[in-house]
Amino acid sequence: VREDSGFHKLEDLKGRRAVSYDKSALAGWLSAAYEIASKGFVPEKFFSSFHPTRYNLPSPLSYLARGSADVAILPTCEYERIIQNGQFMNVGFRVLDPRKSTLKCASSTNLYPDVVFSSFPKVEPDSAASITLSLLTMPEELMKSKWSIANDFRNVGQLFEKLKIGPYAKISLSPKELWDKYRTEILLSVMLLGCLIFHIVRVNSLVLKRTAELRMAINQRDEVAKIAKERLRRLNQIERKGMVSQMSSMIAHELKQPLSSVSNYVRGLRKYVNRQDSNDPIIHEAVNGIERGITRASNIVERVRGFAREQDKTEIRVISLKNVIEKAVASFEAYVSTSLKIKQNIPSDVKIEADPLAIELLIFNLLKNAAEAVEPLGTEGAVSVSLILSVGKAEIKVEDNGEKIAPEKLQRMQKALQETVKANGAGLGLGIVFAIAEKYGGTVSFEQKEPNGLQVTVAFDAVQPT
Numbered sequence: 001v002r003e004d005s006g007f008h009k010l011e012d013l014k015g016r017r018a019v020s021y022d023k024s025a026l027a028g029w030l031s032a033a034y035e036i037a038s039k040g041f042v043p044e045k046f047f048s049s050f051h052p053t054r055y056n057l058p059s060p061l062s063y064l065a066r067g068s069a070d071v072a073i074l075p076t077c078e079y080e081r082i083i084q085n086g087q088f089m090n091v092g093f094r095v096l097d098p099r100k101s102t103l104k105c106a107s108s109t110n111l112y113p114d115v116v117f118s119s120f121p122k123v124e125p126d127s128a129a130s131i132t133l134s135l136l137t138m139p140e141e142l143m144k145s146k147w148s149i150a151n152d153f154r155n156v157g158q159l160f161e162k163l164k165i166g167p168y169a170k171i172s173l174s175p176k177e178l179w180d181k182y183r184t185e186i187l188l189s190v191m192l193l194g195c196l197i198f199h200i201v202r203v204n205s206l207v208l209k210r211t212a213e214l215r216m217a218i219n220q221r222d223e224v225a226k227i228a229k230e231r232l233r234r235l236n237q238i239e240r241k242g243m244v245s246q247m248s249s250m251i252a253h254e255l256k257q258p259l260s261s262v263s264n265y266v267r268g269l270r271k272y273v274n275r276q277d278s279n280d281p282i283i284h285e286a287v288n289g290i291e292r293g294i295t296r297a298s299n300i301v302e303r304v305r306g307f308a309r310e311q312d313k314t315e316i317r318v319i320s321l322k323n324v325i326e327k328a329v330a331s332f333e334a335y336v337s338t339s340l341k342i343k344q345n346i347p348s349d350v351k352i353e354a355d356p357l358a359i360e361l362l363i364f365n366l367l368k369n370a371a372e373a374v375e376p377l378g379t380e381g382a383v384s385v386s387l388i389l390s391v392g393k394a395e396i397k398v399e400d401n402g403e404k405i406a407p408e409k410l411q412r413m414q415k416a417l418q419e420t421v422k423a424n425g426a427g428l429g430l431g432i433v434f435a436i437a438e439k440y441g442g443t444v445s446f447e448q449k450e451p452n453g454l455q456v457t458v459a460f461d462a463v464q465p466t
Contacts, residue, residue, distance in 0.1 A: 001071050002064060003092030010039060010097060010108075013071050018047040019063040020073035021055050026156070027075035028052070031109040034159045043163070047071075065091045075114070077105035110155045117147070228334045255301050263294045316440070318463050319356045321387055321394055322349040328363035329385065332371075340371050345386035350394040351463040354440040362436045366398040366456055369430075373402030373454065394462040401453040413446050433458075 001007045007016075020028040029050065033043035051069065053060060060072035061079070065088055079095065082088070095106040103111070117135060119128040135147040160166035173181065270287050329342045352359075367383065374381030381401065388395045405413075413430060430444075437444050442460040449455055 001094060001096050003094045005070070007071070007096060010035060013096075014041065014046055015048050016070035017049045017051075017068070018071050018073060019051045019053065019060045019069040021053055021060065021075075023050065023052045026112040026159070027078075027114070028073055030159060030163065030165075031112060032073045034162055035109050037162050061088060061093065064093070071096070076103065076107045076111065080105050110159075112155055112159070113150050113153070114145075116150060224330075225334065228331055232331050232334075251301075255297070259294060259297050259301065262290070263298075266290045266294060316353055316355055318351050318353055319359065320349055320351055321359070321396065322346050324356050324359050325363055325385055325387060325396070328360045328367065331360070332364055332367045336368060336371065338371055338375070340374070340381060340383060342367060343382065343384040345384060348387075348389065350387055350389045352394050352440070352460040353463060354460065358436050358440070362433055362458065363396060363398070365433055366396075366458070370398050370400035370402070370454075370456075373400045377402070389462055392462055392464070393459045396458045396460075397455055399449065399453060399455040401449075404448060404452055405454055410446055410448060 007013055018032070020032070023029040029052070036043045036046045051063065053063075059082070060069070060074060061082060063069040064072040079093065083093075095108055097108050098106040099108060101107050101111060117132070119131075136149075138147060140146045161168050164170065179186065266287060270291075273283055273287065325344070325346060329344060332342060363385065367385065370383045371381075374383060383398070383400045386397045386399075388397065434444055436442075437458050437460075440460060442458055445457045445459075447455045447457070
């Protein structure tokens with residue numbers, strides 16, 4: 001740079017004008033570009049302008065001397081040789097940011113080889129050796145320099161790599177060249193891409209299919225739940241009707257006998273009073289009041305019995321026990337709080353005459369009682385329901401592996417004495433089971449299994465096929 005300039009570091013030259021012999025020479029632009037890139041700048045955008053003289057006159061120092069450039073890039077020792085020849089006596093220059101080196105000349109960059117001698121492969125070895133020997137023995141005064149063996153090109157390699165030139169330059173290939181060079185890689189990439197697209201399409205198709213199946217399953221589940229809920233509502237309604245009917249019958253039956261006894265005593269009392277010719281109006285009024293009360297109570301009893309008979313009115317028709325059992329099991333598994341699965345053994349269908357909901361309620365309660373019996377066993381508990389046609393009888397068998405029942409309790413159950421189930425169950429005892437079975441001509445029996453468990457058998461007259 002000019003000696004009177006204010007430039008002292010490379011960073012001070014950003015946005016300035018530069019001049020050099022050649023833009024592709026190591027001793028010109030390339031050595032400066034490496035230093036600029038090493039400082040973190042973009043070499044192509046560092047100077048506002050760059051002028052290569054291409055080794056024509058005037059020299060780069062002339063541009064610098066007359067102010068046409070702010071910085072001149074010269075080969076090492078070029079500046080000292082020009083000054084030594086007495087040129088530019090009226091202008092002072094200085095080397096920007098000089099570095100220490102083994103040379104007597106100042107340098108601002110890394111040092112790179114100057115002119116390099118090499119030979120083509122077909123040159124005779126003796127000729128190459130002779131020329132090499134001549135160069136190495138050439139007097140220094142002839143060229144003001146000397147030849148030596150080049151053994152370190154690392155700086156050149158670093159410069160090429162940093163500036164992305166030479167072997168590190170980006171190669172622009174035509175489509176054909178690209179195909180010829182990377183044919184295998186392109187084919188593999190296309191195959192992988194095709195497999196990936198196929199996989200994505202297949203996964204999306206499966207997801208759509210599974211989603212549709214899931215929606216269908218959810219809809220079916222909702223429909224089944226709706227049907228089961230409606231069926232359970234009707235079962236509960238039959239339960240309540242059965243309970244009211246049973247309680248009404250029990251109350252009417254239990255009250256009829258004491259009312260008859262009181263009525264007989266009143267009639268005897270009236271005859272006794274008449275024989276005594278008692279005219280006491282209080283006694284006659286008391287007897288009349290008792291008779292009126294007895295008559296009113298009898299009417300109430302008859303009304304209750306009529307209500308019970310009204311509750312028992314159901315539609316009797318030929319039903320499939322197989323369908324009824326399956327519905328009862330489905331209702332049990334859907335609405336009873338247990339993970340117990342009912343094992344079904346229904347090899348053939350059998351038909352009877354009855355109300356389907358009443359029989360479903362009967363089976364539902366037997367399954368619930370069996371589930372409560374095996375509840376302490378946890379996952380070891382087992383309940384099964386089977387249907388057997390035996391000698392014109394349709395036998396529904398519900399079996400569990402619960403603990404043994406005391407003989408006296410089993411005897412009471414066999415005699416159809418009323419035994420209640422848990423409070424959170426169906427709300428009926430075995431009495432309603434007996435009542436439903438008896439209403440449709442059926443029988444209920446119990447059998448203790450070995451080593452554990454109880455089997456309840458409900459038998460109905462089977463409808464003979466026509």
